Amino acid sequence: MINNYLIKALAVIVVCVCFIFARKAQLTPAERATLATDFSFSRMDLPVTEGTPKLIRNVHPQYKNIAAWISSVGAAVTIADLDNDGRSDDIIHVDPRFDAVLISSIKKREPPIRLDVKLLPYDSATMAPMGSLTYDFNADGKTDILVYYWGRTPVIFYADSIGFKETELVTSGERWFSNAATLADFDGDGKVDILITNYFPDGSRVLDNVAPDQDQTMQHSMSRAANGGKNHFFLCKGVELQNAVFTEDKTWSDGIKNPEDWTLAVAAVDLNGDMLPELYLANDFGPDKFLLNQSVPGRLKFKLLYGERKLTTTASSVLGKDSYKGMGAGIGDINSDGLLDIYVSNIAAEYALEESHFAFINTGEIDKFNKGIAPFVNQSEELGLSRSSWGWDSKLGDFNNDGVNEAIQATGFMKGTADRWPELQELALGNDDLLAYPASWPNFKLGDDLSGHYHHPFFVRSASGQFYDLAAELGMDDTQISRGISVGDLDYDGDLDFVVANQWETSYYYQNNYKGKNGFIGLRVLLPVNDSCLRPAIGAIVRLYEGTQLKQTSFVDGGNGHSGRNTTDIFFGLKNATTQHMHLEIQYLDNSGKSQQQVFAAKEGWNTITLSN
Numbered sequence: 001m002i003n004n005y006l007i008k009a010l011a012v013i014v015v016c017v018c019f020i021f022a023r024k025a026q027l028t029p030a031e032r033a034t035l036a037t038d039f040s041f042s043r044m045d046l047p048v049t050e051g052t053p054k055l056i057r058n059v060h061p062q063y064k065n066i067a068a069w070i071s072s073v074g075a076a077v078t079i080a081d082l083d084n085d086g087r088s089d090d091i092i093h094v095d096p097r098f099d100a101v102l103i104s105s106i107k108k109r110e111p112p113i114r115l116d117v118k119l120l121p122y123d124s125a126t127m128a129p130m131g132s133l134t135y136d137f138n139a140d141g142k143t144d145i146l147v148y149y150w151g152r153t154p155v156i157f158y159a160d161s162i163g164f165k166e167t168e169l170v171t172s173g174e175r176w177f178s179n180a181a182t183l184a185d186f187d188g189d190g191k192v193d194i195l196i197t198n199y200f201p202d203g204s205r206v207l208d209n210v211a212p213d214q215d216q217t218m219q220h221s222m223s224r225a226a227n228g229g230k231n232h233f234f235l236c237k238g239v240e241l242q243n244a245v246f247t248e249d250k251t252w253s254d255g256i257k258n259p260e261d262w263t264l265a266v267a268a269v270d271l272n273g274d275m276l277p278e279l280y281l282a283n284d285f286g287p288d289k290f291l292l293n294q295s296v297p298g299r300l301k302f303k304l305l306y307g308e309r310k311l312t313t314t315a316s317s318v319l320g321k322d323s324y325k326g327m328g329a330g331i332g333d334i335n336s337d338g339l340l341d342i343y344v345s346n347i348a349a350e351y352a353l354e355e356s357h358f359a360f361i362n363t364g365e366i367d368k369f370n371k372g373i374a375p376f377v378n379q380s381e382e383l384g385l386s387r388s389s390w391g392w393d394s395k396l397g398d399f400n401n402d403g404v405n406e407a408i409q410a411t412g413f414m415k416g417t418a419d420r421w422p423e424l425q426e427l428a429l430g431n432d433d434l435l436a437y438p439a440s441w442p443n444f445k446l447g448d449d450l451s452g453h454y455h456h457p458f459f460v461r462s463a464s465g466q467f468y469d470l471a472a473e474l475g476m477d478d479t480q481i482s483r484g485i486s487v488g489d490l491d492y493d494g495d496l497d498f499v500v501a502n503q504w505e506t507s508y509y510y511q512n513n514y515k516g517k518n519g520f521i522g523l524r525v526l527l528p529v530n531d532s533c534l535r536p537a538i539g540a541i542v543r544l545y546e547g548t549q550l551k552q553t554s555f556v557d558g559g560n561g562h563s564g565r566n567t568t569d570i571f572f573g574l575k576n577a578t579t580q581h582m583h584l585e586i587q588y589l590d591n592s593g594k595s596q597q598q599v600f601a602a603k604e605g606w607n608t609i610t611l612s613n
Helices: 002-022 029-035 061-070 366-371 423-427
Strands: 041-045 076-080 090-093 100-105 108-112 128-136 144-150 156-158 164-167 178-184 193-198 231-241 241-251 260-267 278-284 290-293 303-305 328-332 339-346 358-362 374-377 391-396 406-411 457-461 465-467 481-489 496-504 507-514 521-530 533-536 540-548 549-555 570-574 582-589 595-601 604-610
Touching: 029 193, 076 128, 076 465, 076 481, 076 496, 090 128, 090 496, 100 128, 108 193, 128 178, 144 178, 144 604, 156 241, 241 457, 278 339, 339 406, 391 507, 406 496, 521 540
Parallel strands: 178 260, 328 391, 391 481, 521 604
Antiparallel strands: 041 507, 076 090, 090 100, 100 108, 128 144, 144 156, 156 164, 178 193, 193 231, 231 241, 260 278, 278 290, 290 303, 328 339, 339 358, 358 374, 391 406, 406 457, 406 481, 457 465, 481 496, 496 507, 521 533, 521 570, 540 549, 540 582, 582 595
């Protein structure tokens, strides 16, 4: 017994010592200004629709005392090529103030087009859009839009010559409460599938303020909740009658412990080299999930993996074993070693629940996947990415073309004048058995504040390898309550821009004004579907080599994150480099599901690459 206590005490001491030495040194104002020199952005409002904006939602009577909490999500943004001109410079913005899906373009400042459900069952009093995905689902050469909602199942808007045609993704008529979605070829058959992740339990009546007195629920634990919504996979079977045919795989969770999570973000990409996308589910109120993909065409199968805990590893920073409030998941190379890492947002406000963000760094030990181990180690504290505020979307991108990713986050929860953190802290420390009952919660109403006066951070990596938030130096430190972030070179001038979707306030497009000399490689990676249709090669892994040395790795993103969807373009910055000795290796699944690899010359500037099928 004594030995056990001594071991535990020693472990605590070691962790504390490691924590002290891991704390990053602070930069002087002059050093911060120098680090910020390469960055400059101009901010423009996203256009809005006509109507009277609202600041809170109508909710079921049992949720009335926490209406502001229930009203905390819904802002979303997607960057896409909707006019099929080969440039992803169109924006789909979900504005919760109007519960509207708005389509606009940076090419022209005109009033946005509203994308409303008109022909299918839709009740604006009990349903609200939450986000979108874009893809040519029916392979007709036009970009379609999938919108997911609170209060109903998703709708695919098929583009045609006069507008859009509405089609149900699933005709069950169920009430879903979806907060994230992505596209990937989950079963490896060469067709792109759909994942819709849900939050509240399916069938709830969250937005129905005149509903019968039917019991509604919240999570039954702040750290181990397993009573949330179902996540739904739809496998593509082809196209019939000009519509894509999707079949739901209802056995995907066989063998997965507690699959009904409160999922707020999702990320999918191949991480072990077999071209089947692994899955990271960022879950509120409980452990995130990392799923190793073991599927075969037509049949999904996943295995739940966990990271390893060592002597100096805190329990809640082990991948898959955390007790935090996952709200964002981004994939990219955080530490510039050519491997894809996972950047996760949680609640990380000072003196608030004592959580932190995650920077799960890929160790490259691929053999561990087959041993049931996720080879990722959280290094957020060492890298300077552990703290900001109440986090949402977490994105990575090279905004100064130096070959090193910056990190940006959407942050904030409720903006008001009455600080409610003491009540929330008390709730979090209370009896889990009471949490599921909305009546036991403290009031969270319009005018209350929870992490409502923070900016979205802009983390830049210094020469030491640590990241520093330079939002103040860049004039981007005004307070915003943001949810979704989308990244892409919207004006195609050779540097990455981004769009921020804010909750209950104006949303913004940030145009990059980079004036440095670093070049870039921009890629549209396409795969033929038929004689008249090319599609983004979603899931393809793109590696940039200089000679035999791997310099950078990226992938064609199918829509990862919370409510912000990046462009499907690939972007590599070139610091003090030319492409003379560089080449690209692209690994992908062709339309038959066969793994292929092609090599291409690396050409500076924007390029379109069409893969062999």
